[in-house]
Amino acid sequence: MSIEIVRQGAELELAARVVELVRQVAGPAAEAEVMVQHDAEALTRFANSMIHQNVADAVTDVRLRLHLDGRTASGATTVVDAGGLRGLVERTVAAVRLSPPDPTWPGLTPPTPLHRTAGHHGSGERSGLDFGFDEATARATPAERAERVRDFVRAAGGLETAGYCRTTYSSAAFANSAGQSVEGRTAEAAMDGIARVAGSDGVARLASGRLGDLDGSVLGARAAAKARAGQDPVELPPGHYEVVLEPEAVADLLDNFSVFGFNGKAYTQKQSFAELGAEQFDPSITLIDEPLGSRAEPAPGLPFDDEGTPRESLVLVREGVTKAVAHDRSSAAEAGAASTGHASPASRTWGPYPTHVRLEAALAATEPGLPPAEPSNPVAESARPLVAGVRRGLLITDLWYTRVLDPKTLVITGLTRNGVWLVENGEVTAAVSNMRFTQSYPQALGPGQVLGIGSESILLPDRWSGTRYAAPALHLASWNLTGNASG
Incomplete structure (x- = not known):
């Protein structure tokens, strides 16, 4: 059972049809915006080191705001x-x-072309529909996902394993009565698995815009190494510890920074820590929302939001200085700013927030690296140089x-979860x-608090x-x- 790819242009035809129906039913004075989105997800789950579920689901949703x-x-x-x-x-x-009067109505998005991603350095304009879209991932079969599960289980070397391999595909179109009309599509693959031995768990996760980037053997071996190294743990007293976070x-x-900090509604209501122009983070910290993906992280989202505003890269923090928060049209109007393309079905109530945030990695060192890690080493490769610089502290996986x-x-x-080490x-x-x-969280990444950043940013499966x-x-x-295993 593989995912069927929707005919290109089908959603745009639906959206235009709804706009025309609004004109017929409500008259030319009505302002209408229509988002048509087809979402498909295929999931292969495993537990007790065996696949126990393979499911696929697809739905087309038509959302109208009038x-x-x-x-x-x-x-x-x-x-x-x-x-x-x-x-x-x-x-x-009807x-x-x-409905009650709505004095906060921000109006419709005018006709606006889609952007090129800042991470795309090729020549020429890209297609909003196809840039970064991997059709092989969208069409992935259960057998292809099962291969990765098999490799994960085998690499765990007899440890009990559980997790999933997932592929998703979305195609969408937007149209409004002001003449904005855009479409796009995206695909993603993700794997999340644990290995367990004697009550000790190890985890490995990875996401990508291409299923071919997921290597079950590498992930399974990483999870197993962590599980084996986590046996017979000791308890440490509460206190402030130097840490390496994997x-x-x-x-x-990043998730909490996005939802509660760089949320445009929370910012305008003064419920966010964000202060534009302030040095709130260590100078080594740069955070960028990249909904269109980049060469480093080729997993683009849709190139426009639920109000039809084109999306592009948004620098949230540059070298420690807070530069921006995410806005839809409503929060932007309240803040006297422009929409950054972060409208969603819930953004007028919950608030708009960035959903594709990347913390920029440090430049790779030019001096000779560390020797190859032993197979039983629980430290993720990207964290090893940081661990080498810790005098006394904790390595925290999750x-x-x-x-x-x-x-x-x-x-x-x-x-903490899935592995902590002294x-x-x-x-x-x-x-x-x-x-x-x-x-x-902002204090932990404040000026002078960041002692090192890994040389590789890892794209991780979504939590929401x-x-x-x-x-x-x-x-x-x-x-x-503030506490340990015994309370």
Whole structure:
């Protein structure tokens, strides 16, 4: 069972049809915007070192937002025949007439061409529909995903394994009554797996715009090495520790920075830590939202948002200085700014936030590197040079169950997971039991607090639908551990 690729232009025809129906039902004064999106996901799950589920799902969603006589209403349907589309329009027109006045309506996106990605250095204009799109990934078969699961299990060397290999495909089109009309498509592959032995877990994750980039053998061996090295952990007392966070853990920082910090609505309501123009981070920190992907991370999203605004790279932090937050048209109007192309179905309520953030890696060192790692070494390759510089601290693989205690300062509490080790004089000396932490994320990456950044940003599977984070390892001066395994 493989994913069927939707005919190019099909969604754009649907969107244009809905705009025309709005004119017929509500008259020429109605302002309408229509997003038609076809999402397909194919998932191969494994547990107890065996594939136990192979599923595929595809749905086309039509979303209409209508502004009429100073009022706004929205509707959606997955029924895309003539009756379903007319029903959507008639329901939304009826709803808008019962809605309260909407003085915050920002108007429609005018006709605007799609952008080239900043990461694309070739000549000529790209196609908004096809740039960075890997059709082989979109059409991936269960057998192709199963090959990667098999390789993961074999590489784990008899350890119990579990996880998934997933391929996704989206094609979408937008049209509004002001004449904006755009379309695009994207595909992604991801693998996330654990290996387990005697209560010790190791993890390996990777995402890419190409299924061919996922090597189950490499991921399985990495997870197994971590699991074996995590046995017989010791407990350490709470306190502030020097840490190396591997990319999986850093992704949680990027996720929370995006949702709570670089959120345009939170910023305009003064609920965010972000201060434009302020040196809030260490000078080594540069954060860029790259919805169109780049040469370094070829996993593009759709080239426009739910309001039809073209997307492009957005520098959030440059060399420690906060430069921007994400906006849709509503938050931009409130802030006196321009939309950055971050509208979503929930952005008017939850707020617009970046979804493709990359923390720029450090330049690779020119001096000779470290010797090859032993197969049992639990340190991810990209983190090894950072671990070598730790006098006494912790290597942390992953963070989970993280919750915001204070959104303004972004104080987070959570747990370590899938491997923690004590590092002394640059060497891993003992496995450590999982610990609870309570830490302000901006403070942890503040001026003078970042002691090193890995030389490679790893693209990781999304934690929420549509989000992708590319993270290197980080060496931080201090991380506040507030409890250990025994409480």
